[in-house]
Amino acid sequence: MKYMLMMNAPRGNGDWNVASWAPEDLKRHIKFMMDFGQELHASGELVAGEGLAAPAQARIVRAGKAGVPEVTDGPFAEAKEFLAGYWIVDCETTQRAYEIAARASAAPGPGGKPLNMPIEVREVMSGPPVEV
Amino acid sequence: MTAFAGESLLRELAPQVLGAVIRRFGDFSASEDAVQEALIAAAQQWPSEGLPENPRGWLIQVAVRRMTDHLRAESARRRRENQVALETGDAAPAPDDNFTLGFGVAAAKEAQEDDTLILLFMCCHPALTRGSAIALTLRAVGGLTTAEIARAYLVPEATMAQRISRAKQKIKSSGVPFRLPTADERGDRLAAVLHVLYLIFNEGYASSAGPDLQRTDLSNEAIRLARAVHRLLPNEAEAAGLLALLLLTDARRYARTGPDGELISLEQQDRTRWDRAQIEEGVALVSAALRMGSIGAYQLQAAIAAVHDEAARAEDTDWPQILSLYGVLKRMSDNPMVALNHAIAAAMVQGPDAGLDLLKTLDADERIQGHYRLDAVRAHLHERAGRRDQAISHYRAAAEKTTSIPERNYLNTQAARLAASAP
Numbered sequence: 001m002k003y004m005l006m007m008n009a010p011r012g013n014g015d016w017n018v019a020s021w022a023p024e025d026l027k028r029h030i031k032f033m034m035d036f037g038q039e040l041h042a043s044g045e046l047v048a049g050e051g052l053a054a055p056a057q058a059r060i061v062r063a064g065k066a067g068v069p070e071v072t073d074g075p076f077a078e079a080k081e082f083l084a085g086y087w088i089v090d091c092e093t094t095q096r097a098y099e100i101a102a103r104a105s106a107a108p109g110p111g112g113k114p115l116n117m118p119i120e121v122r123e124v125m126s127g128p129p130v131e132v
Numbered sequence: 133m134t135a136f137a138g139e140s141l142l143r144e145l146a147p148q149v150l151g152a153v154i155r156r157f158g159d160f161s162a163s164e165d166a167v168q169e170a171l172i173a174a175a176q177q178w179p180s181e182g183l184p185e186n187p188r189g190w191l192i193q194v195a196v197r198r199m200t201d202h203l204r205a206e207s208a209r210r211r212r213e214n215q216v217a218l219e220t221g222d223a224a225p226a227p228d229d230n231f232t233l234g235f236g237v238a239a240a241k242e243a244q245e246d247d248t249l250i251l252l253f254m255c256c257h258p259a260l261t262r263g264s265a266i267a268l269t270l271r272a273v274g275g276l277t278t279a280e281i282a283r284a285y286l287v288p289e290a291t292m293a294q295r296i297s298r299a300k301q302k303i304k305s306s307g308v309p310f311r312l313p314t315a316d317e318r319g320d321r322l323a324a325v326l327h328v329l330y331l332i333f334n335e336g337y338a339s340s341a342g343p344d345l346q347r348t349d350l351s352n353e354a355i356r357l358a359r360a361v362h363r364l365l366p367n368e369a370e371a372a373g374l375l376a377l378l379l380l381t382d383a384r385r386y387a388r389t390g391p392d393g394e395l396i397s398l399e400q401q402d403r404t405r406w407d408r409a410q411i412e413e414g415v416a417l418v419s420a421a422l423r424m425g426s427i428g429a430y431q432l433q434a435a436i437a438a439v440h441d442e443a444a445r446a447e448d449t450d451w452p453q454i455l456s457l458y459g460v461l462k463r464m465s466d467n468p469m470v471a472l473n474h475a476i477a478a479a480m481v482q483g484p485d486a487g488l489d490l491l492k493t494l495d496a497d498e499r500i501q502g503h504y505r506l507d508a509v510r511a512h513l514h515e516r517a518g519r520r521d522q523a524i525s526h527y528r529a530a531a532e533k534t535t536s537i538p539e540r541n542y543l544n545t546q547a548a549r550l551a552a553s554a555p
Binding site for chain 2: 001002041042043044045046047048090092123124125126
């Protein structure tokens with residue numbers, strides 16, 4: 001079963017204020033994320049995973065007249081959190097997907113303290129239909 | 133591998149060639165890589181150069197050459213690492229350090245046994261996770277490439293390659309010997325093999341509604357392997373039962389989806405599109421299996437599928453017989469899905485409310501409570517009982533819970549159909 005693990009970051013202080021972290025904290029965090037990706041790759045569970053650019057660069061697109069894209073800057077204001085990155089994993093049980101999410105959630109923040117980020121776990125629509 | 137005349141031959145030969153190479157070199161993991169390379173070489177060369185006179189010998193020769201190159205490179209690497217000049221020259225490859233297969237005496241004794249079976253037992257070893265066992269079985273026994281398996285399971289090739297290599301590591305570290313299981317182990321190990329084939333079939337069959345037709349190859353592959361198991365173990369009733377079940381289910385493949393991939397319920401299917409030859413074969417198999425006297429779950433499921441398949445029209449279905457078969461199955465296996473199907477059969481015989489009553493017991497079963505199937509069946513039974521609003525709300529609830537897109541479309545369509553019908 002495939003699951004999408006979405007790492008949500010709070011808005012406002014954006015990305016947990018990473019800009020103000022001590023260099024060694026940042027380094028530790030980055031290393032954790034790289035190792036984590038490697039680990040999922042090695043276990044044969046990683047299907048895809050990406051980090052997304054900061055929400056300041058996000059745009060909303062709607063089809064305008066004759067399908068011409070109409071691009072606006074928002075509104076995003078009402079959102080308390082934004083998607084910072086995601087992983088798609090293919091694992092045997094839901095429990096395993098939760099374990100992976102918990103590992104991601106505990107990524108180290110300032111002073112090496114776990115960030116306890118909220119990770120939203122959603123099953124990808126890929127279940128086999130049974131006889132109807 | 134692209135389709136060509138020799139492809140089925142290639143797939144048939146894959147496990148035999150692998151068996152021969154393992155017997156010679158021992159190392160399962162490296163042998164499997166060498167055979168995979170030989171298969172790829174054959175798929176590239178045979179279509180243009182024609183089939184070799186002795187395809188099996190050709191494949192073994194290429195795989196052995198790859199294996200020898202590999203061992204040479206390995207020993208050169210070791211030489212470099214150890215800074216020791218060994219005067220091995222072109223001598224026969226040294227025994228592999230990592231060699232953990234119980235090769236030797238046992239192998240010599242059993243050299244006559246069919247390697248396909250040994251490899252199946254190995255690849256479906258209970259020490260492996262389900263996903264790993266499936267991937268390894270398709271590659272080592274089915275002769276599929278990693279790219280094909282990855283495509284079939286909709287994951288990147290690197291992910292599948294990693295899964296296969298971990299499975300091989302696991303076999304190595306568990307020291308699974310290259311021989312048939314002992315009499316003690318046999319029952320459990322055969323059950324594991326049959327289960328893996330069943331899962332491969334389901335993945336292909338269930339997804340045939342999807343856009344990727346490649347996946348139907350998985351059900352064909354599962355049937356081919358189940359045939360091999362049945363041929364090699366003709367006295368195992370459950371092996372016959374599994375093959376019968378797969379054939380009887382697969383016979384309905386072309387009738388179960390509409391032109392746009394939408395699901396069509398068993399009741400609504402155009403039965404003239406069912407594969408009669410496959411049904412006859414399945415019925416004969418399951419009848420013979422049941423006479424062997426060791427009834428099992430696959431035989432019962434096959435028998436149920438046979439009852440459906442033998443009804444010319446949905447209303448001719450012998451529901452009392454299906455109900456009694458589910459009754460036996462329910463006593464045999466503590467499986468909530470079986471209980472669910474039993475309730476459906478009861479509804480067909482004794483009326484929708486009898487079915488709904490039986491479903492109540494499932495609400496307390498945490499393995500199935502909240503499962504969309506429970507809502508889907510309730511919706512169906514309420515509809516049969518003429519309770520339109522309850523049917524709609526259960527169809528909608530089921531649509532929200534399923535993780536299959538064709539299924540969700542089906543359920544939403546049912547709800548929409550009822551909502552649009554005059555009350």
